[in-house]
Amino acid sequence: MIAAADLLNIALMVTFVTLALGQILSMVRLVIGPTPADRILALDTMVINALGLVVLLGIYQGVQIYFEVALLIAMLGFVSTVALARFILRGDIIE
């Protein structure tokens, strides 16, 4: 049976690689995405994956300070997604 700390390290590395791969794949959709909705969705996914990477960094270093970073990324990501969608829907963000 593997020691718990080793297993945690392996799981952290696997998750880091998986999320980075996810960022690259959604960047592919961002570039080829035929419609504006696809591009907004790809950007939204990338923001949420970046939030996951920041949380992972917090676990890896064993510190709590990345909590504020993750919260700010979550809020700004939502606001920017809504702003992009509204710009396409109405041609203006704040009417």
Place this chain on the structure above:
Amino acid sequence: MSFEIIGTYAVALLLLIGAGFVIVGVIGLLKFNDPMTRLHAPTKVGTVGIGALLLASMLYSFVQGEGSLHEMLIMAFLFVTAPISAHFIAKVSIHMRTCETPPAPPQDTTWSTLDVAEEDREIAPQEQG
């Protein structure tokens, strides 16, 4: 088996579950072939994946002995806002007519995002659909 060891195993398991969900969502975003189908993969599956990662972070802080439930705030915010942004992206898809137009609503004449205001009908005639 102390709490630290079981907790560390649980953190590793949650991390792997989260990574699996996230990668499935992103593969769905890349592989599906219709804008509305692509919409549902990352907004639902990806959110669950990030929820598992946040749960792992919370559990790890308890394993380290300085427990905090801060990440619950991010989780609540994310779970509330993900459907809202998905709704907006779906409206963009309907508005740009990049998806099959949904069936007409039961009471109004057309969907509100396709509706043209009364005074603008001359410059942008409304399509019936």
